[in-house]
Amino acid sequence: MNNSKARIIDKLYLALIYLFFYLPISVLIFYSFNNSSYSLVWHGFTTNWYHNLFQDSNLWIAAAHSLLIGTLAATMATIIGTLAAVSLYRYRFMGKNFLNGMVFILIVTPDIVMGISLLLLFSIANMPLGFWSLLLAHITFCIPFVVVTVYSRISGMDKNIFEAAKDLGARESTIFRKITFPLLLPAIISGILLSFTLSFDDVMISYFVSGPGFEILPLKIYSMARLGVKPELNALCSVTFTLTLFLVILSQRFTRKSS
């Protein structure tokens, strides 16, 4: 009796937590279908806002830019991050622990610090703000997440596997192709997806390092929101949320498959 009561309280508590998490997003999605420009009262179902959204060519350009930056940054960050994780795990070298710690520091560094320092770096290097500065910045902040994802997978592996391969006559390149890469593939894929998601919705760092010539979606949304939350914006955010959700689920899938 007592037990079942406790169980109900457990479930209620959990439900409250999730409500707290997802209520704002649900409200957003709900109003993106509301047939009224300003009112918070339900005026009937419409897909007009989505329709308007798809006709806004400026928005499309920004979205395309974001996709481009996201894809390139995710790919580059994953290549660099994977190699870094493999070296951190497999080789002994000076300052290894220091480098390992630095990766974690980068993850917890506030975005604003990262954004300002990158801006400073680009202006010292006399680099114009635009596509390249954005791409470099995004690659930079994605790398640590890839390193952590791949490293946690590789450190769960038996170190003797690499020695066994070497013992059987495999060269380093063969070991990477036949052993390391296939075993790490799930982690590499989740690293790519995670990086893409991070890049696709980054506002803070991008705000500092982007220029007027190259607009990306999160910044576009941000500037739109400053003029008041319009229903198109609700629709746009709903689309972005769905895309992100999809990528996260995909990434989770790969991680789970690996274990």
Added chain:
Amino acid sequence: MSEQIVLEIKDVSKSFNDQIILDNINLKIKHGEFLTLLGPSGCGKTTLLRMISGFEEPSSGSIFIDGKDAKGLPPHERHVHTVFQSYALFPHMTVFDNVAFGLRCSNTPEKDVKPRVLEALRMVKLEHFGNRKPAQLSGGQQQRVAIARAVVNRPLVLLLDEPLSSLDYRLRKTMQMELRQLQRTLGITFIFVTHDQEEALSMSDRVVVMSDGSITQIGTPRQVYEEPSCLSVAKFIGEVNIFETTVSSINDDKITVDIEGMAHAYPNRHHFSIGDKALVLVRPEDVRIFDSKEVKETENMYRGIVEDFTYKGTTVDLLVRLDTGKVISTTEFFDEDDDSLVYTLGEKVWLHWVNGWEVVLPYEE
């Protein structure tokens, strides 16, 4: 067995960060031999194995494989393969691909790969498991895949690093026998590392006993058990009763010592002088126990009382306190003379051992 030397370790030492792991190791291993490196963990036996396989280089000294100096040779050019303690199978490959890995690395034509892999799998009785993944096999089967993967390349020497330690007792016994048979069929030299003295004694042609980075004794299982070269070997391999004593007289190459109030004479193998301290070691199973009704002649026997006994199925282990206060452990086997072996705590018993079955060693701490 031919006396051809397949592996020679000459004056090899190894240190990490000024700490000496191995100190001046010398060892010659014959072709086709089953050799065991036996010692407690941390005695350097795994390091020695890793230097033979090429994963570590000696700090000084040389290793000759098949007469050639192996200095600087990478692991795969040594014709030596390792079976790892964790098996280290490639989890994403099938059993077949695991075994074929070494052959494919050496660019063996694919038409030769298949028959050789199948032959290796047949040898370890896994010919029908080629399509499985390692995770779908039991521990013993994974162990056999690891062996097949190593022997398919026809190495001169197979190194086995505690390969049975993660198996349960019964499976370990079976695998010990299978490994021994496999070694005889293949005719490959096996160097087997273990900390389990029973395993070492039952499997090997020769046992190398190691402690604290040096070799303390090399010999057949019988030699290291019955004629241990020093106290540490005797203590590590099996149980032993230790008596400290002093040489009281010497005549005709025989020394006389006093053990718990009784004089014993032994050949003077260690060149003792009168007054030297000595150790006399007696294995528990060499001690014979009689209850007071069984014996009449008690002149050459010790008297004691039973302090503890443990029934172990095939044996009964006793702790007997002698009149002098010394506690002796004994192991009694059930046989036709003594099929009951019933003792009670505090019971008075008589014990002795056959003169000549003891080991006499110079005194050490």
